[in-house]
Amino acid sequence: MASRAIWKGQLRLSLVSIPIEIHSARNSGSRVSFRQIHGPSGEPVRYQKTVQGVGPVENDDILKGYETDDGEYILLEPDEIDAIRLETKKTLELVQFVDTNEIAPIWFDRPYYVVPTDELAEDAYRVVRDALRKSGKAGLGQLTMRGKEYLCALRPCGDGILLETLHYEQDIRDADPLFSSIEDAASDDELLEVATQLIEKKSAPFDAGAFEDHYAAALRDLIDAEMKSKKTPRARAGDTDGAEAGNVVDLMDALKKSLKQGKQGSGRSRKKAS
Structure with a gap:
């Protein structure tokens, strides 16, 4: 399935503007997901917005x-919120550069791929990518997407550029209350030496492919086994029309209950009036 851009705009470095697209770097479809099913009826559980x-x-x-x-x-209309004009809605300007290892892992939130929108933008895009790689720096800027302004760090990633959203300072809890009770004393020299040797022995270049999600694999094995078993309870997934009909039934039931409550309330009012 082709990736769909979640943000389009300009990457700006001083007077240079580069048309770019931002795509999620996370593969959400690789996870095992479940639907909530109502056991007695076998129908999917749906949610309604109610007051x-x-x-x-x-x-x-x-x-x-x-x-x-x-x-x-304080009630706000959608148009009032949309009217807030931020330059970061369409422009990601690199306003500062820091050493890539200067940003601690605790600040990173989500990864995204930054790509040029067309061939004309590729030359300038490559210049920014190579300049970041040569300097060993990450570029900082802000952009607005999905109704929120994000702090971002951009750095080279293979042939392209990786954007990682960062937490703001107020988003990170102070660790001192949690760590303050840990005694700040020197470790035993002999134990420290053994632990250091163990770390060195198990050190290797990072390779995410060497690790497997064992829980997800076990879930898939369980599902495969249950699919082959005739004793496994089943519920047939309804089509779209059925889902719409279910919503209509749910709505009608809620309206009838509201109407019934209204009649009971008016009846009590008439009795008090008499």
């Missing part, structure tokens, strides 16, 4: 609310 006392609601009626210290919500 207490109202029932199911339409997506068009949902606003974003910011809860204040007073327990109130």
Whole structure:
């Protein structure tokens, strides 16, 4: 399946702008995933957006609310949020450069591939890639995607450029309260020597392919075995029309319950009035 860009814009270095696309570097389809199934009926569990006392609601009626210290919500229309104009929505400018080993692993969030959008952009793209490689630096900048502005680090990756989103300072918890109880004393020299020798003995170039997700492999083996067994409970996946019909039934049931509650409430009001 062809990769689809999740962000398109300009990579800017001083006065040079390079049209680029950003693609996720993570392969989400490699994991074993499950659907929640209602055991008695064998139907997939679906979720509805509901409001207490109202029932199911339409997506068009949902606003974003910011809860204040007073327990109130400041309501914002989608258009008001979209109207916030940030240059980082379309431009990723490299504003600072640091040694690649200067960024501790705790700051890294998600990896992405940066690629030029066309052949005309490749020359400038290669210059930036090679300059980063020669200098041993990572370029820092910010970009906005999916409703959030990210801090990013760019560095060479094979023939291309890797972008890694970074956590902001306020996103990382202070480790001192957790580590403060660990005694800061020197280790026993003999034990330290043995541990160091063990590390050296097991040292090798990093190769992710040498490691296997044993849990995922065991899950696949279990699923394969259960597929071959006639005793395994099964539920038939419904088609799209069936799913829509199920949603209609769910909605009708919720509306009937709301109507019934409304009648009961009005009945109690009439009794009090009389």
